[in-house]
Amino acid sequence: MYLCIHHSSARNLVRNVFNPVPNAYYLIPVLIHFHTIWRFFHSLSPPPRPPLVSTIHLQPISQPVIQSSSHPVIQSSSQMGNVLSSCCSCGRHSRGSGYEPLLLEPERDAVASLLQFLERRTDTNFFTGEPLKSLSTLSFSDNVDLQRSAALAFAEITEKDVREVGRDTLEPIMFLLQSHDTEVQRAASAALGNLAVNTENKLLIVRLGGLEPLIRQMLSPNVEVQCNAVGCITNLATHDDNKAKIAKSGALVPLTRLARSKDTRVQRNATGALLNMTHSDENRQQLVNAGSIPVLVSLLSSSDTDVQYYCTTALSNIAVDTANRKRLAQGEPRLVNSLIGLMDSPSLKVQCQAALALRNLASDEKYQIEIVKCGGLPPLLRLLRSSFLPLILSAAACVRNVSITPQNESPIIEANFLNPLIELLAYDENEEIQCHAISTLRNLAASSEKNKAAIVEAGAIERIKELVLSVPLSVQSEMTACAAVLGLSEDIKGHLLDLGILEVLIPLTNSVSVEVQGNSAAAIGNLSSKAEDYSAFNSVWDKPEGGLEGYLVRFLESSDPTFQHIAVWTCVQLLDSGEHFLENHIRSSKFILPLVTQLALSNDGGTGGGASGSAETGHMDGDVGSSTSEAEDSGEVEIATLAKKVVEMLGLEIN
Known part of the structure; x- marks a missing residue:
């Protein structure tokens, strides 16, 4: 997920990238001011309706979704028929005061056709055929009033109908973007921004060179033009294929400058675009x-x-x-x-x-x-x-x-985080929350005996034992790693054993996850070192699921040197306890002693792992490396040395 979580080794962190992508933006009101030549155009078309000021703006999504889009909504108070009826005020202005200008014949025909199409606009596809041809005629006209009408018509149409379009639709809109008239620019960028909601349109707009006129509009002194141009770029920037092109187009400097705009709507669009980059x-x-x-x-x-x-x-x-x-x-x-x-x-x-x-x-x-x-x-x-x-x-x-830095462990505990964190271990609605909670507890326990005791007293072990066999593998990995850290404390390991933690750790040594296996074995190994009472180990020698003996056999015959090391090291700890029942269990096992003897004879070097002090899990935030060694080059030699010690502690000789 991107949310992308990078796990690493001890004292490294989870780093997420959250990517809320706003795909809606604000468009400033598009104001179309019509001139006083009604009498002339009245003879060319049906009686016009009064000219109407149209307000078009987009509303940003209230809850942007990670790497997803939602359609912007243009709200307009105008009716489509009014847009083209207002073309009745359009004409070519003469420098003389007594001349009534006329439209060119193709322009007059385009106006008449569009008026008809708009009367049945719910059934008309304006992106093809005669409707598009008529809009294109007005767009490419030298008459700024016809351009205004075309731009607003495109904005109105794309408010209600956003679909994949071709270059024959985009080219007249992009031509309108290059107009020197601010009202044409505003409406054209509104239309382009609406079409830029469609994925294919985003790509085509950039391929056709749409960034250059939009950047020019961002440099305009007109706030409304700035706002709409930035809004369009915001939508274009939601497509990954466009991001690098936008970054290299020279758009980032004006976007950064416009983020300081005194106009909140410009700020929204500019900061949204920066986010998308x-x-x-x-x-x-x-x-x-x-x-x-x-x-x-x-x-x-x-x-x-x-x-x-x-x-x-x-x-x-x-x-x-x-x-x-x-x-x-x-x-x-x-x-x-x-x-x-x-x-x-x-x-x-x-x-x-x-x-x-x-x-x-x-x-x-x-x-x-x-x-x-x-x-x-x-x-x-x-x-x-x-x-x-x-x-x-x-x-x-x-x-x-x-919680990763040891300096923060006690302040977090003193701020009453333990109980909420322990409660979140059961938050089965979200696996990530469970992982974060147990990993935090592990971090808090890493370097202080006092903190380990506080975590156990707060009920963490009971909750882990209750949940660990049923939670997802990622949570199991974190829980067993936490148990391994807590098991290092000589003051509390007896309490952990009394709570029956071995009953859940032993089955997990046979998990499908190598990490869970290793962490569970590391926890057992840490608990086996210098415990005051070893009766808990005797109770689980042959159960559950093969018991302690089954776990030791699996790890001793494993091809993984790290697993071999943990198992033989645990055997040393159990024998070192002086408990005769444990010595008898190991001595009488049909498999343990032959496997240990075999390891004792395999001392030709290798790349095994392990640590002679404990099976400790470090203070980390990521995938657990509790059962890995820092001395891999001497791993097999160390395993052989430990295996020989087991044989010697049993009073036997290696044949």
């Missing part, structure tokens, strides 16, 4: 080079919710890149405070994106610490306790990253 590494870099970061950060304080949302989301995407986070850290000292403030916005979508932006910033330790110091934990806790899934997800993801 943040979905690839190359485009993000071009945005940064165009100076967009200071503009986007400054607009976080906008009073307009849509502008806040677009800027917050764009910054969240920009923060995916390491170099950009460094640039933000150096040049935007108020960014974290601004985003924390937006988590209290009355808009749910702004709250959500603010938390996600903080989550991406928290890919760096500097930001992890700063978020806590600036008071980010209380609003994150509030979002975590929300009943609205997107808020819970964004807050859980953010807290997960913030």
Whole structure:
């Protein structure tokens, strides 16, 4: 998903790119002012209706969806018949005051035809045949009033009928874009923006050179023209194939400048377009080079919710890149405070994106610490306790990253996050939320015995035992990794064993997931080291699902050196306990001793894995690497050494 989560090793983070793509925008009123030559045109057509001022604007979608589109809606107070009836005021103006100008014959015929087509417009396809020919005639006319009528007609038609069209439809509209008349420009860009909702039209508009006139319109001093041109580019930028072309067209600098416009509608369109350009590494870099970061950060304080949302989301995407986070850290000292403030916005979508932006910033330790110091934990806790899934997800993801640095472990626990996090382990509506919650608990337990104890006292182990056999594999992986970390504590491992954690860990050593197998085995190994009471291991020797013996046999005969290492190391811990019943179990097993002996003889080197101290799972945020070794080059030698020790502890000799 893009949402794209990148998992990595210890103390690395999840980095998501959220891509809400606004596909609707605001179009400014298209004002058509008709002239006083009614008497002349009256003789050419039926009596005209009074000229009408038409207002056309698009409304942005209220809840943009990740990598999806929704159709913009133009609202107009005019009727289609009025548009062409107003052509009655159109003529070629003479420099003399006494001359009544006439339309050319093809123009007069086009007006008459269009009036007829508009009378039955519900059954007319204006994108082909005679209707399109008539509109094209008016579009290519030298008469600016006819061009205005054609542009508004295209805008009205595309309000109600958006479909894939050909170049014969787009070319007259794009010709109108090049007009020096602002009213023609506004209506033409409205029509083009409507057609740009269609996927194929987006591509064809760019292929036909539509970006160049739109960029010229963005440079216009007229606010209405700016707004409609930017709105059209916003729609074009929703197609991935167009993004690089837009970035290279020279559009980013004027878009960035227009994001500072005093007109809120222009700001909405410009920031929406900038957001659409943040979905690839190359485009993000071009945005940064165009100076967009200071503009986007400054607009976080906008009073307009849509502008806040677009800027917050764009910054969240920009923060995916390491170099950009460094640039933000150096040049935007108020960014974290601004985003924390937006988590209290009355808009749910702004709250959500603010938390996600903080989550991406928290890919760096500097930001992890700063978020806590600036008071980010209380609003994150509030979002975590929300009943609205997107808020819970964004807050859980953010807290997960913030919890990575050991410096934040105690502050998060002291801020009362443990109970909400443990409750979210059962949030089966969303697997990601479960993963974020358990991974956060694992991070909080990583470096402090006190924190491990607090997590266990809050009921985390009971909840893990209750859920771990039924949750998705990704959640199982995180839960077993957390159990492995908690099992390192000598103070609480006895409590974990008393709670029966082995009863669920042993079946998971036979999981279809290698990660779940390894994490479960690592947890068992950690619990087997220096426990005060080994009766729990005796109870599970042959059950459930083959019990402890079955697990050891599977791992000893595995072709994976890491699994071999965990199993033989666990045997050493069990024998080192001095418990005779465990020694007898291992000695009497038909399979364990022969397999251990075989490993003891296999000491010619290799690439196995393991660690002699424990089967520890580190403090990380991603796929678990709990059972892997940092000394792979000496793995098989170490396995052989441990295997020999098992044989010696049993008082046997290797034949």
